[in-house]
Amino acid sequence: MNKKFFTTLFLALVAVAGLAQDAENGLADTYWRNDKTGDWLIGITEKQVIYDNLVWDIVAQTEAKDSYTLSISDGTTIKVGKQKKGLRSMIIGQQKPVVCSPITTSALPDYPTKDVRTGFVDNGYSITDSVTINGWMRNFSQEGVELEIYYDDIITDETESVRVKTDGEGRFSITMPLLNSMEMMLDWGDDDCQTVLEPGKSYFFLHDDKTGQTLWMGDDVRVQNELVAVKINEAKTHVNQSAFGSVDAMKFWALADSVRKVNVAELEKAMKEHPNLSQRFIDFKRDSYQTEQGRDMMQAQFFTNPPFQLPKDYLAYVSREFWQKAVKPYTLHEDFASLMDIFVHFHEPKSGTFFLEKIVQRLQQEGITVNEDPRKIANTLINISEMMERLDVLDSLGCDQPVREFTLTAKLLELIEHNNEPLDALAMSYVRKHVQMPVALAMVEQQNEKYRLDEQQDIANSSSLKSSDDVAGIIDGKQILSKITEPYRGRLVLLDIWGTWCSPCLEVLSHSQEEYERLKDYDLVYLYLANGSKEDAYMNVINRYNLVGPNIVHYNLPEKQQDAVEEFLNVHAWPHFRLIDREGNVLDVNADPSNLDALAEQLERMKSNHSK
Secondary structure, X not given: OOHHHHHHHHHHHHHHHHHHHXXXXXXXXXXXXXXXXXXXXXXXXXXXXXXXXXXXXXXXXXEEOOEEEEEEOOOOEEEEOOOEOOEEEEEEXXXXXEEEEEOOOOOOOOOOOOOOOXXXXXXXXXXXXXXXXXXXXXXXXXXXXXXXXXXXXXXXXXXXXXXXXXXXXXXXXXXXXXXXXXXXXXEOOOOEEEEEEOOOOXXXXXXXXXXXEEEEEEOOOHHHHHHHHOOOOOOOOOOOHHHOOOEOHHHHHHHHHHHHHHHHHHHHHHHHHOXXXXXXXXXXXXXXXXXXXXXXXXHHHHOEOOOOOOOHHHHHHHHHHHHOOOOOOOOOOOHHHHHHHHHHHHHOOOOOOOOHHHHHHHHHHOOOOOOOOHHHHHHHHHHHHHHHHHHHHHHHOOOOHHHHHHHHHXXXXXXXXXXXXXXXXXHHHHHHHHOOOHHHHHHHHHHHHHHHHXXXXXXXXXXXXXXXXXXXXXXXXXXXXXXXXXXXXXXXXXXXEEOOOOHHHHHHHOOHHHHHHHOHHHOEEEEEEEOOOOHHHHHHHHHHOOOOOOOEEEEOOOHHHHHXXXXXXXXXXXXXXXXXXXXXXXXXXXXXXXXXXXXXXHXXXXXXXXXO
């Protein structure tokens, strides 16, 4: 054993001894568990008591021969008996005496009895349910600790987060919507905590930075405390980036199987070390390994050879072992959102032919009347056809109603965002026929309304919008770009080639106001050239992100002219950014506003060189 090990061991023993000494010599800064149930019952600090998921001020305290009487701010009296063999009897208000032991470990010790219950709350995915977390980030050196709560959205498969800042004492309270029982991560910068939250419940979360203790209090928080206390050495499937495009699917299948077996073995090892682990903890961990393997095996299509193709036996295994055995509620494991999204997408036709008359005929069979000439509403019918296609795939996969609505809603949100325009009344009538889960329908309606409001804003006369008439008749890409930038000689031009269909482009545009503010001292002209973008969608994006102003210029060139400019600039990916100097020369420098610090440094160097 080396010196570092002995030092670490010594400090750990000092910390534990310090906690035990506090419990022996007084009540201040001690946490106590119900010795019979194993739950954290109460915490006592110098001036406060943590009890019943809240922090109460101590308004009066008396001591007599190691017995204490505390009066707290809600009027409750707490009587604490003498310590005997490390235990104290506590009487809280009119409740019966409870024998308590001090918590001297970093997490709640093993529960004294086995809990064989299974399953978590399943509310059917209610839009009105919520969860409340009160808490105390105690003894942190800085004031105002920020806590971030992460979770995966079951519909969008995107990581969402809620932030809450503590007060000067480190306390916080948050009530947040909770669709159903859900895996979440609490992150406070230096550390984090995996947990499961159930709808309709209230919790108290404590992290004491001085003692390193993390504890959960509340109604039925055994699993939450076990997730803190029992750490399992979990393996992960990993593919080196250099191997992308060359991985054999069947070998990856074997790898994924072996990783899950290793994790299950580690879980079983933990079960022997902690024989009273609850069945819900065991099920949660085992099911998480199952869900994770299903997700990993579907993600394998992105780096196998050939890509986006998986063997029939491989897919049958994923369907049988992970898709058909998916754990409910579907929100419980964060990896299921990705598994669901990738699995459904994989089974969709790679291309399709749209016959307007057949779409109309199917609508009529479903009781939806189409009164207009199909050719005049072709875009609407194509949107509806994509919904029909998704529904047909879901039927073929034997999806239940929640999965049908989750994945159809995801498709609808994609359609609206990709088209950059709202669905019309006919399309929405079809949506309402097939999306009836309140939370799913609300997401579609809110997204649709946002894009509808974008359409209503009138920027058609903005000086930022330029006409392609300015370059009429010019077919050479270099000449087109030179003509467009000619009015801005003497100024730097930041060129952004984007498209309404391009999600990464829209992500960058969504941060444009921050970009404008950060780079305001460099007298930039922002030149946007749109690739393959319908006029309505093009205008909607400009509206949504407020991309207008005296130094902002937009062109939506005819296809051949846009292609000519992109060929001149050697554009092969979007968005594409270039800097154009004061003489109109296109520079070969980093101009990506996604990294504003680097772009600002580049502009500062150019500004300094120009002033010499």
